[in-house]
Amino acid sequence: MKLSALLELQFNLPSIPKVVALLLSELDRPEVDLRKITQLISTDPALTTRLLQLANSSFFKLSGKISSVSEALAVLDLAHVKTMAQAAASSTSPKAVPGINLARFWEYSLNTARVSRALAGLVRQNQQAAFTCGLIHAIGELAMHLAMPEVMVPLDKDVPPLDMRRARAERREFGYCYASVGAGYARMWQFPQPMVDALEHQYAPFENNVYEPLAGVIHLASWRARGKEAGLSERALAVSFPDPVGIALDLDIDAVLQQDPFDWAAHT
Numbered sequence: 001m002k003l004s005a006l007l008e009l010q011f012n013l014p015s016i017p018k019v020v021a022l023l024l025s026e027l028d029r030p031e032v033d034l035r036k037i038t039q040l041i042s043t044d045p046a047l048t049t050r051l052l053q054l055a056n057s058s059f060f061k062l063s064g065k066i067s068s069v070s071e072a073l074a075v076l077d078l079a080h081v082k083t084m085a086q087a088a089a090s091s092t093s094p095k096a097v098p099g100i101n102l103a104r105f106w107e108y109s110l111n112t113a114r115v116s117r118a119l120a121g122l123v124r125q126n127q128q129a130a131f132t133c134g135l136i137h138a139i140g141e142l143a144m145h146l147a148m149p150e151v152m153v154p155l156d157k158d159v160p161p162l163d164m165r166r167a168r169a170e171r172r173e174f175g176y177c178y179a180s181v182g183a184g185y186a187r188m189w190q191f192p193q194p195m196v197d198a199l200e201h202q203y204a205p206f207e208n209n210v211y212e213p214l215a216g217v218i219h220l221a222s223w224r225a226r227g228k229e230a231g232l233s234e235r236a237l238a239v240s241f242p243d244p245v246g247i248a249l250d251l252d253i254d255a256v257l258q259q260d261p262f263d264w265a266a267h268t
Contacts, residue, residue, distance in 0.1 A: 001148050003176045007184040011143050013046035014097060015088040016106055020047070024089060027082045034073060037081065042069045045109045045136050050084050051076070052132070053189040063190040068128035097142050098149035099156045105142070108162055108225050109135050115221035118259035123249050125214050126194070133198045133214060134221050140181030144170075162229045164240060167203040179203045206248050216249045220256050 023040045026032060041047045048069055055072035056063050066072050073081070096102065116134030120127045141161055145152050159169040170177035183200035198214035201207070202222065205215035219242060227237050241253045 001151070001174075003174075003180055003184065006143065006147050006181060007188065009143075009147055011146050012087075012094065013049060013139060013142055014094050014102060015046040016044050016102075017089075019044045020085055020089045023047070023085045024082070027078060027085060032078060037078075038069050038073060041073075041081075042113075042131070042135070043106075043110055045106065045139055047085070047088060048132060049136050049139060049189075050088065051081070052191060054080060054084060056190045056192075058190070064192050067126065067192045067195055068132050070128065094146065097145050099145050099152050100142060100161055104162065104229070105138070108229055109138060111228060112137060112218070112221045112225040115224050115256075115259050116217050119217045119221055119249075119251065119256065120214070122251065122255065122259075123213055123217065125217055129192070129195055129198075130214060130217050130221075133195055133202075133218050136186075137182060137199060137202055137218050137222060138178055140178035140183075140185070141166075143181050143185070144178060162226055164223065164226045164230070171203070177203055205245055211248070213249060216245045219245050220249070220251065224256055224260070 019040055023037065026036055026040065041051055051069060051072045052066055054060075055066040055075050060075055062075060066075060097105075113131045113134035117127045117131040120130030145161075155169060155173055159165050163169075167177040167179060179199060179202045183196050186196045186199050194212075194214055197212045198218055201210050201212045201215035202218040204210075205212055205219050223240070223242055227240065230236075232240065237257070238253060241256075246252055246256070
C-alpha cells in the first residue's frame with residue numbers, strides 16, 4: 001500500500017482499557033483533579049493523540065500550537081475530554097491490533113516518552129513536546145498493522161515491531177516506515193510543526209542536511225527503549241549506539257543511559 005493511500009484511511013487507535021476506566025471515573029467526580037487527568041492521559045498514546053487532535057483543530061483557533069496534554073487541557077472543556085474518553089471506551093476502538101502485543105507497545109511508548117523528556121532537558125529542547133513525541137512516535141506502526149495486516153506478518157517474523165532494525169526493514173519493504181505514517185497523520189491533524197518534523201525525521205534525524213534536534217532526541221530515546229525491550233547487554237548497547245546522532249546533540253552513550261528512571265514503571 002502506498003503511503004498516500006494509507007494516510008487516507010481513518011483509524012481509531014486502541015487505548016489502554018484500565019487508563020480509560022480510571023479517566024472516566026475521575027471525570028465523574030464532583031471535583032475533578034486536573035493533575036490526575038493529565039497523568040492518566042499522558043500514559044496512553046491513543047488518548048494523547050485524540051486530545052491533541054481535538055485541541056489543534058480549527059474549532060479552537062489554536063492549530064499548530066498545542067504540543068502537550070497539559071496545554072490541551074488548558075484549552076478544552078472537561079465535557080470535551082469526557083466525550084473523547086467515552087469514545088475511546090466504545091466498541092469502535094479495536095481491542096487488538098494484528099501482530100502487535102499492545103501491552104508491550106504501550107509500555108515501550110511510555111518508556112520512550114520518559115527518556116525523551118529527560119534528554120530534551122539536557123539539550124534544551126521543549127520537554128513537554130519531547131514527552132508527547134516520544135509517547136506517540138510509533139503510532140504509525142499501529143496504523144500500518146491495522147491497514148495491511150497480511151503484509152506485515154512476514155515482516156514481523158523477520159524483524160519484530162519493536163526491533164531496532166524495524167524502520168530500516170519497513171523502508172526497504174514499503175519505501176516508508178512508521179515515522180512517515182505518524183508524521184503524515186500529525187500533519188493532517190495540524191500538530192505543531194516542530195512535532196511533525198520530529199516524527200518525520202526520527203529515523204534519520206540529520207539525513208539530507210536536516211537538523212532537527214527534537215528528532216534526534218526521539219531517535220536516541222527509542223534506541224534506549226528498544227534496547228531495553230531486547231534485553232541488550234552493555235556491550236550490545238555500546239555496539240548499537242547511534243554515534244552520529246549522539247555527536248550532533250553532544251550526548252554520549254553514558255549520558256543517554258543515565259536518563260533511565262530508577263523504576264521505569266513508577267514514573268510518568
